[in-house]
Amino acid sequence: MRSLRARLLVLWAFSLAACVAAGALLVQISGQSTAAQVQRGEAVVARACDLIRERYAFYTTDWHGPPPPLEDTGLRAALGAAVSLALARQAGVEGGVWQTDTGSLAYAFPTYPGTGPKTDLPAAEAASVQAANEQAARDEAAVARMSGGSTQTLLLYACPLPGPIDGLTAWTMTRVQRASAADGLRGGLLLLFALMLGMSAWLAWLLRAWSRRVGAVEAGLAQHPDDLPPMLPRTGERDLDRIVDALNQAGQRLIDARQRSAELGARVVAAERLAALGRVAAGVAHEIRNPLAAMRLRAENGLAGDDERRRRALAAVLEQVGRLDRLLAELLAMTQRRDPALAPTEIGTLLSSCVERHADQAAAAQVGLHAEGVGTAVIDASLIGRALDNLASNAIRHTPAGGHVSLRAECSGPGLRLIVEDTGPGVAPDLRGSLFEPFVTGRADGTGLGLAIARELVEAHGGRLCLAASEQGARFVIELGEGAGWRPS
Numbered sequence: 001m002r003s004l005r006a007r008l009l010v011l012w013a014f015s016l017a018a019c020v021a022a023g024a025l026l027v028q029i030s031g032q033s034t035a036a037q038v039q040r041g042e043a044v045v046a047r048a049c050d051l052i053r054e055r056y057a058f059y060t061t062d063w064h065g066p067p068p069p070l071e072d073t074g075l076r077a078a079l080g081a082a083v084s085l086a087l088a089r090q091a092g093v094e095g096g097v098w099q100t101d102t103g104s105l106a107y108a109f110p111t112y113p114g115t116g117p118k119t120d121l122p123a124a125e126a127a128s129v130q131a132a133n134e135q136a137a138r139d140e141a142a143v144a145r146m147s148g149g150s151t152q153t154l155l156l157y158a159c160p161l162p163g164p165i166d167g168l169t170a171w172t173m174t175r176v177q178r179a180s181a182a183d184g185l186r187g188g189l190l191l192l193f194a195l196m197l198g199m200s201a202w203l204a205w206l207l208r209a210w211s212r213r214v215g216a217v218e219a220g221l222a223q224h225p226d227d228l229p230p231m232l233p234r235t236g237e238r239d240l241d242r243i244v245d246a247l248n249q250a251g252q253r254l255i256d257a258r259q260r261s262a263e264l265g266a267r268v269v270a271a272e273r274l275a276a277l278g279r280v281a282a283g284v285a286h287e288i289r290n291p292l293a294a295m296r297l298r299a300e301n302g303l304a305g306d307d308e309r310r311r312r313a314l315a316a317v318l319e320q321v322g323r324l325d326r327l328l329a330e331l332l333a334m335t336q337r338r339d340p341a342l343a344p345t346e347i348g349t350l351l352s353s354c355v356e357r358h359a360d361q362a363a364a365a366q367v368g369l370h371a372e373g374v375g376t377a378v379i380d381a382s383l384i385g386r387a388l389d390n391l392a393s394n395a396i397r398h399t400p401a402g403g404h405v406s407l408r409a410e411c412s413g414p415g416l417r418l419i420v421e422d423t424g425p426g427v428a429p430d431l432r433g434s435l436f437e438p439f440v441t442g443r444a445d446g447t448g449l450g451l452a453i454a455r456e457l458v459e460a461h462g463g464r465l466c467l468a469a470s471e472q473g474a475r476f477v478i479e480l481g482e483g484a485g486w487r488p489s
Contacts, residue, residue, distance in 0.1 A: 009207070015199050037176045038153055042144060045157040045172040048093045049142070051086035052170040053161055056097070058082075060163045067164040070102045079106035083170075087111070093174045096121065098133035098158070100167030125154065125173065132158040133169040152177050213240055295320045340380035340461045347409045347416070348374045350381055354388045354407060358396060366401035367422075373409030377416050379480060383457045387465070388418065390454040391476050395422040398474065418478040419468075426474050427467060435467060 094109035112118040136143045136158035145156040158171040213235040220232040302313025351371035362369035403423040458465040463480040
């Protein structure tokens with residue numbers, strides 16, 4: 001229930017329920033209906049008859065021998081007292097004791113609202129009282145009768161009195177006044193119904209108007225391209241226009257922010273390009289300056305000397321030219337990425353070949369070098385082999401004599417991990433953030449292109465090269481995804 005329309009519908013339902021509840025409350029306030037009063041009156045006269053029967057039973061408990069004659073004034077007075085006592089707290093209830101052959105033996109109406117106690121059986125209801133008592137004595141069961149008039153309903157109840165006197169019954173009677181507020185109740189209900197219709201019509205209009213205005217806002221949003229915030233027209237609904245104004249202001253701010261962001265982005269890109277170009281230019285200049293300076297010095301020495309000195313100078317110049325040629329080759333290898341040629345490759349053979357290519361370098365540096373790993377993977381052996389060569393050569397150069405360099409392969413889920421690890425001093429903390437950038441090196445005689453080229457070769461293969469945590473030395477990991485399809489032997 002997150003939409004305003006649904007909430008208004010719920011409000012309409014609540015208003016309808018409130019009208020119904022108010023009508024019910026009005027019915028109760030206007031007075032209890034005749035039917036409800038009759039039901040309560042029937043319960044009252046039935047209970048009163050039971051009270052007379054209880055009093056009569058208590059009165060006859062100590063009787064021994066035959067009962068006194070029905071004409072005995074003492075008997076009639078005692079029965080009258082029992083009836084009065086039983087009905088003393090039953091407001092509006094009159095009653096008495098009836099004998100089938102003799103008729104009324106006792107009568108009392110202790111709560112009579114007149115000026116004095118009423119002691120005579122009402123003549124208007126005498127026939128009804130006689131008929132009810134005779135039926136109760138004949139059926140030996142309680143009898144309830146109801147008769148209605150224009151202004152009141154008469155409730156009569158008779159119940160047999162078991163005991164020493166035959167044909168004896170008790171009866172009770174009360175009158176229920178009919179409700180006199182029916183016309184007022186009908187008018188109140190009509191007024192409530194009219195109010196309910198008015199409220200329903202007003203809510204329906206409100207729902208329709210709100211839906212129409214929201215639809216206009218939705219249409220305005222739909223008519224603009226997604227990358228351009230719209231400027232929405234006002235709807236005429238004050239609360240909704242506040243939202244529209246806020247949206248328009250936010251859209252304008254977003255347009256301004258996008259323009260500023262585009263300008264700043266262009267500046268950042270240009271600055272990054274200039275910075276990268278500057279770093280590369282500085283690195284290339286540094287790497288070229290040293291060989292050029294060495295060649296110039298050798299050439300000057302050769303010109304000033306004999307043939308043997310010129311020969312040695314020419315050899316040194318050629319050596320520096322070879323160094324420049326290797327530098328250019330490395331730069332080209334880093335910038336010219338080619339698509340890998342995937343083929344099933346024995347991982348053990350790949351690692352062993354790398355060890356063989358660097359065996360002389362490792363022996364000269366007095367560093368142990370070995371490979372460990374089996375299985376088959378679908379990779380470009382040339383690309384991954386060159387990356388391993390750069391990592392292995394770099395590890396051997398940074399490992400002191402007596403140290404060790406290992407190459408191994410292990411499973412990484414559906415992919416493959418190639419690990420080159422050494423026991424050297426590890427990577428300096430200030431170099432770790434820029435370790436794979438060109439011309440970043442920790443050696444004075446290094447070009448800083450080996451790791452950058454290795455990263456480019458691995459990324460061209462769809463993999464990732466990273467520096468992993470290690471307790472001793474440096475640990476470089478080549479991660480190749482599930483496309484490598486590594487399978488253990």
